[in-house]
Amino acid sequence: MPDPEKRRTSLGDIVTNNYVWRSIFRHGYADTPRNRVLQVSANVWLHLHPSKMRRHGIRYRHTWCAGGLTFLLYLCTVVTGVVLMFYYRPTGEYAYWDVKYLDFDIPFGMIMRNMHRWAAHGMVIFIWLHMFRVFMTGSYKPPREFNWVVGVNLLTLTLLLSFTGYLLPWDQLAIWAVTVGTNMARATPLLGTEGPFGPQLGMTPRYDARALLTAGTVVGAPTLLRFYVLHCIFIPVIASILMILHFWRIRKDGGISGPL
Amino acid sequence: MAENIQPGTIQDQEEVKVQSGRARAALPAADLPDKVHTWPYLVRAEFISGCILLLVLMVWSITVDAPMEEPANPTKTPNPSKAPWYFLGLQEMLVYFDPWIAGVLLPTLIIVGLMIIPYVDINPKGNGYYTFSERKFAISTFLVGFLGMWVGMITIGVFFRGPGWNLFMPWDYWDPHKVVPLTNIDLPYKIGFRSQMGAMTCGAILVLGWLVGVPGVVWQLKKHTPFMRQLGMMRYGIVATLFMIMAGVLVKMVLRLSLNIKYILVIPNILNI
Ligand code: HEM
Numbered sequence: 001m002p003d004p005e006k007r008r009t010s011l012g013d014i015v016t017n018n019y020v021w022r023s024i025f026r027h028g029y030a031d032t033p034r035n036r037v038l039q040v041s042a043n044v045w046l047h048l049h050p051s052k053m054r055r056h057g058i059r060y061r062h063t064w065c066a067g068g069l070t071f072l073l074y075l076c077t078v079v080t081g082v083v084l085m086f087y088y089r090p091t092g093e094y095a096y097w098d099v100k101y102l103d104f105d106i107p108f109g110m111i112m113r114n115m116h117r118w119a120a121h122g123m124v125i126f127i128w129l130h131m132f133r134v135f136m137t138g139s140y141k142p143p144r145e146f147n148w149v150v151g152v153n154l155l156t157l158t159l160l161l162s163f164t165g166y167l168l169p170w171d172q173l174a175i176w177a178v179t180v181g182t183n184m185a186r187a188t189p190l191l192g193t194e195g196p197f198g199p200q201l202g203m204t205p206r207y208d209a210r211a212l213l214t215a216g217t218v219v220g221a222p223t224l225l226r227f228y229v230l231h232c233i234f235i236p237v238i239a240s241i242l243m244i245l246h247f248w249r250i251r252k253d254g255g256i257s258g259p260l
Numbered sequence: 261m262a263e264n265i266q267p268g269t270i271q272d273q274e275e276v277k278v279q280s281g282r283a284r285a286a287l288p289a290a291d292l293p294d295k296v297h298t299w300p301y302l303v304r305a306e307f308i309s310g311c312i313l314l315l316v317l318m319v320w321s322i323t324v325d326a327p328m329e330e331p332a333n334p335t336k337t338p339n340p341s342k343a344p345w346y347f348l349g350l351q352e353m354l355v356y357f358d359p360w361i362a363g364v365l366l367p368t369l370i371i372v373g374l375m376i377i378p379y380v381d382i383n384p385k386g387n388g389y390y391t392f393s394e395r396k397f398a399i400s401t402f403l404v405g406f407l408g409m410w411v412g413m414i415t416i417g418v419f420f421r422g423p424g425w426n427l428f429m430p431w432d433y434w435d436p437h438k439v440v441p442l443t444n445i446d447l448p449y450k451i452g453f454r455s456q457m458g459a460m461t462c463g464a465i466l467v468l469g470w471l472v473g474v475p476g477v478v479w480q481l482k483k484h485t486p487f488m489r490q491l492g493m494m495r496y497g498i499v500a501t502l503f504m505i506m507a508g509v510l511v512k513m514v515l516r517l518s519l520n521i522k523y524i525l526v527i528p529n530i531l532n533i
Contacts, residue, residue: 039299049302052295056389058302065309072310076317096331103328114321122317124346128406135377135402138386138395145378152374159346166344175332176341180351184363195360196530218334257388 057256090228092221348417463525475500
């Protein structure tokens with residue numbers, strides 16, 4: 001047994017063994033099983049986790065952390081997105097110039113916009129990686145069938161979030177990408193002017209599935225406002241609710257899947 | 261050291277794995293406790309991966325600016341007009357199918373098809389671990405569909421499509437006046453059917469044979485095997501139909517790119533496949 005009296009002072013001791021430190025942190029952290037459990041269960045951010053979990057679940061090679069990182073990227077888009085909302089007006093006259101102003105005049109405006117954009121792209125990539133790994137580990141099998149279904153809904157919503165956001169800079173790239181995308185709705189069976197049986201059911205360019213999306217016959221200022229509301233309120237609220245359900249179900253389904 | 265571990269302490273429960281090689285040798289992997297504390301083991305893993313991701317995102321955002329082109333101008337259509345990259349798979353399908361199939365039916369089938377996977381895959385093996393040999397069919401189908409077709413078509417759309425949605429190599433000059441002779445013909449015509457009725461019959465036989473006939477014959481041949489009994493007609497029908505549609509999309513793509521086949525079945529004003 002080493003003599004406790006003769007312990008060398010480490011850097012950690014120098015930092016923590018003084019008056020100022022103790023005035024902030026009254027006592028140290030004792031690494032006991034009880035404290036390890038409390039760290040998780042008594043912490044508002046961590047209590048989504050179980051306090052103990054099966055060993056394979058913490059391995060990078062099992063989950064690739066892809067679900068967790070998808071969530072982190074979502075949080076990044078929420079934070080930066082709210083910042084952007086302070087400067088952006090979703091109207092035909094202002095939208096483009098507000099974004100220009102963000103890029104060139106507002107302190108940190110450019111980096112907020114860049115982070116918002118790249119985190120959104122990253123989220124699309126990571127959600128695909130996550131789905132891929134969940135499939136490869138067969139984690140959709142009982143009892144996790146329903147959580148897979150929730151996941152597919154999240155995937156759809158994530159793509160719609162990205163798509164509605166794509167229009168907001170109101171530049172050439174935005175308007176034409178969204179024109180290509182929404183044109184497909186014209187061909188919806190029954191509900192589109194150019195879809196099978198659409199005209200017979202009385203669909204016109206002004207009143208069909210595409211007009212519902214674009215709020216008119218072309219991608220114009222009304223479309224911008226519609227996409228803005230969908231992008232900033234409607235889809236994020238639904239996606240957030242589904243994410244809470246997703247995380248809750250992971251716990252209820254017995255934690256991260258693993259060999260039985 | 262294994263002999264220094266006090267019963268009832270943390271070491272007793274999990275730190276065995278970080279002990280010296282001797283301790284590890286004394287405790288074979290199977291005897292390691294199966295459960296570990298989330299704090300610090302999972303939280304540490306999450307923290308590290310989160311930090312790396314945020315670092316990459318920040319460096320990326322400092323060095324690469326989000327695109328910003330000229331103001332929106334409804335009178336000036338760029339050529340090509342591309343959807344966002346993650347939708348280019350759908351835009352690419354417009355080359356091979358009519359808009360309502362490419363833009364509405366197939367996306368719906370992809371979403372619905374993904375959602376029903378857990379309810380039609382009755383193989384209990386491979387639940388929670390990586391294996392190929394125990395789920396050959398499921399994994400091969402997924403790899404072809406996801407990596408081969410979805411990711412593949414996005415790659416074509418991003419790197420190989422230029423003005424007029426013509427094929428270009430990534431290093432080619434995008435010539436907006438490139439003329440591609442339109443020699444697309446329908447499959448029945450190619451086989452030799454010249455009358456409209458004949459072509460329609462031929463097309464209908466091909467399409468129905470593919471979507472209904474092939475799965476039906478397989479069912480008749482295999483329905484008494486234990487596996488098919490367990491699967492049941494309902495689940496078999498759903499899996500087989502979706503599978504043949506997915507394979508059919510692939511076949512149609514190959515026919516179009518290699519033989520310039522436009523349609524297989526044409527019923528004027530009603531249906532083109
Ligand atoms: C916004 C999107 C999503 C978020 C934030 C998310 C988050 C997570 C997280 C944090 C986990 C824990 C394990 C891990 O990190 O891999 C998880 C597990 C799971 N996810 Fe997702 N996910 C999303 C989308 C999806 C999608 C698209 C699918 C499938 C189509 C899916 C299906 C599942 C399933 C079945 C599990 C349980 C896996 C297991 O127990 O091994 N999720 N998700």
